[in-house]
Amino acid sequence: MSDLNNRVKEVIIESLELEDVTPADIVDSAPIFGKNEKGEGLGLDSIDALELGIAIKEKFGVSFSSVKEEAKKHFASVDTLSAYIAEHTEG
Template sequence: MSDIEYEVKKMIIESLKLEDITPEDINSEEPLFGEGLGLDSIDALELGVAIRQRFGIKLETVSDEVRAYFANVRSLSRFIGLQQGAQ
């Protein structure tokens, strides 16, 4: 697990106030929404705010491409890494 993946897992747990779950409990390939971690659209909004606060990345528009990055921890970590590299 990369450092960014671990940070993303911690951010998910902290920002969504998930109890009784640790970063190690979240599979990086597990879907974040629906089956898998079971997050919903409100959670997605809260995650967007947490990403902006923790990583300084602002999500201007929600496109299909951005939505795809929110599929799982690994793809979200990749997105954050790409955005940090572009800054």
């Protein structure tokens, strides 16, 4: 899943134009939205969520539930997002 995690990180960085962030800067288990108790996480907001959802759909061909809580759990971290993509794509 490491390769997929890196691809997801690249999509996050490119789609949200995070200029000073590299894939190595993003902790796989850290929150994509907000920060954890260690201060890890990207701290993204709801506008970022919409842009990221569209970019993930275009890049990986997956769709997300319109149920906010269900979609939210898939976007919890790079690990959870990669797991969802792996489960819903071929190859």
